[in-house]
Amino acid sequence: MEKHQPAAIQYGLGAVLLWSTVATAFKLSLEHLSPAQLLFYASITTWLLLFVILLLKKQLNQVLPAFKASPIRFIQLGLINPALYYLILFEAYDLLPAQQAQTLNYTWAITLSLLAVPFLGHKLTKYDALALILAYFGAAIISTQGQLTELNFTSTLGVALALISTVLWAIYWIINTKNTAKPIVSLFLCFSVGIPVIALVMTVQGQWQTPSTEGLIGAIYVGLFEMGITFILWLYALKKATNTSQVSMLIFISPFLSLYFIYLFLGESIHPATIIGLSFIVVGLVSQQILNKKKMGSE
Template sequence: MKDQKTAMLYGLGTVLLWSTVATAFKLALADLAPVQMLLVACASSVLVMAVILLLQKRWYLVFSLRKKQYAQSFGMGLINPCLYYFFLFGAFDRLPAQEAQPLNYTWALVLAYLSVPFLGQRLRKLDIIAGLVCYAGVVVIATRGAVTTMSFSDPLGVSLAIGSTLVWASYWIIATRDTRDPVVGLFLNFLFGLPVIALICWWTEGLALPVTGSLVAAVYVGVFEMGIAFVLWSYAMKKAENTSRVSNLIFISPFLSLVFIYFILGEQILPSTYIGLVLIMMGLWLQQKKVKEREQELADG
């Protein structure tokens, strides 16, 4: 049954969890290499999603798919978690959290652009304006305000952050044709991706992990960012009478995240971060506005 109040509570819970992950990423990367962190987080996520499926009495769905869908799980697992989190954690390893986190939020705009060639959607003027505003914010953050010199603080880190948005948006475009149960699908993606991550970790960094707070932070990322947050957001969307109101909650997350980054990580938040983040959120709001208009047109038609 639809219940907007419950949907908003699920949505707020998700946003709160998303707001903490940039801080958790940096804490985990203090003693772990990105691939080691990914191994711990992915393994934790697989376990928590298995428990969720058992509690929901939907475990049988894991074994009821067609062979083609298991092959699909492996292919999508190579994209997410493998490739996406390699890029994302690599970006957080090189950039301050206040820079890497806002850059990652531009994935929604990338998704709109990639939907034009791959899903046959039309590119409107508002998409172009949203893109210009959004990426103006990216430049402000990436150059730490030195926009006239175009001197990037860490070109590779910025490239990894932008690359993660391309991978994530591509993943969701592929997922539009995914008929599997969402939680089952994510569980299998991570399950099939885990051995690949373990092999790469063993080959590059080794499997000996330091037993420190970084290990706890990596487990936190796997349990909450990769696992529970996804399930809560799914519930929020299912319960919502008005999905736009729930979706708008995501605009709280990056600003709340700066609070955790400042007080827990001790990063001095630069003025350029605030300016760039406001521009990125404005661009995303414009893009969201276009989506709402399209939904209204369909409803009226």
Template sequence: MIKNQKTATLFALLAVLMWSTVATAFKVTLIYFSALQMSLVASLASSAVLLIICYHQGKINLLKDSFLKAPYFYLLMGAINPFLYYSLLFQAYDLLPAQQAQSLNYTWAITLSLLAVPVLGQKLRKNDVIAITLGYLGALIIATKGNLLTLDFESPLGVGLALLSTILWACYWIFNSKNEADPIASLSLCFLCSLPMIFVAVLIFDDITMTSWQGWLGATYIGLFEMGLAFVAWLTALKYAESTSKISNLIFISPFVSLLLLNVIIGETIYPATIIGLVLIIVGLFIQKKN
């Protein structure tokens, strides 16, 4: 593929725009659907769009070949993401203000560097230690709304679920680090493998009767743009990119645009502690990216 930085930037900005809307979509959809119901419908929508993309790109045969080579791997990956990851993340959004759940979720890259030490045998660099310190200090400021001395959490369970989701997301990427299969085909397999798990979970722990059209609309939007098209747009951007670092830096626009949308669309008051904590997390991630 011929490199084209302008095309890469356009695809990256498209992905960032889609990711910027999902926190608002999560919060609105949770009015009508539970976390598990959202996971089921969103995963259905995402699986459908990923299969269409695989067909369009001539990768349908890769699905069967890849699965037969490593069936247990894809079952495990599907259990981690989207099943457990999104179920816990959506529940965190249900318990917390969206600004808190979203900002805490951005610490996943820092969690990844910590888990890479015991799992992949990597060593922590000085930059990693600084990033970890800044990132989790920012997370603590956000979770307590700045009340660090009292450690007054609005929802300890919600904070715990948000941070646990970062561990699951980091594990997903660590386990996939040595997977040489096509990334879009692999993601499609993960979603397809997860569908029976989510369906059974809804049957056992929730209500399969989902009559709210608003819930269906919101969850379908999430499946299409958070789980499906945004990922494809980001991969496309990386393929066209002459400079990967310039593209990667654009992702840090997303949380701030998301905060603006949360305030404008659903009227969520943005706490000063959220801005301070999020800036610390982003600065930590910038430092971590430096060689």
């Protein structure tokens, strides 16, 4: 693919804009669907979208060989994403205000740095440690709404689930580092593995009731713009980029824009602690990215 930085920025901004709407979409959809129902119908939407894309790109014939080459890996990946990760994340959104769930989930990149030490043999730099302290201090501010000494959580279970989801997402990307299949083929296989698991959860929970129109529209939106089209836009942004760091920095716009949409469409009053805590998280992530890059450049 031909490199073109302005196009990369446009793709990246499109992805960021869409990602910024999904916390609101999660919360609105969960008013009409259970977490398992939302995940099932969203996943079916994503699977169909990926199927059409692979069909148009004439890459469907790569799916079975890719699975045969690494069946255990794709089973692991599919069990995590979409199955376990989104089930737990949607449960967190069901229990917490959207502003808390989305900002806590944003610490997954720090969790990835931490887990990369035992799983990938990476070294934890002093900048990683600083980012970790800042990010989790920010998470504590958000979780307690600024009442750090009282540890009075809006929902202790919700906070725990949101943080567990970051661990699962980090593990997904760690396993994915050894994946050599094309990204869209890989994602299609993940959803092919995950959907039967989600269907089993639906059966066990007895949740095969006909969804409402509002719930189904919400699930389709989530399937398209959280799990599908946005991923492809981001992929194109990275492929088009001549400077990937410029593109990757765009992602830091997303949580603040997401808070605006949460306020606008959900009517949540954004707690000052959410802004303060999110600022700690973003400063931690940005400093980690910039300082580690400077260190590598000086070596």
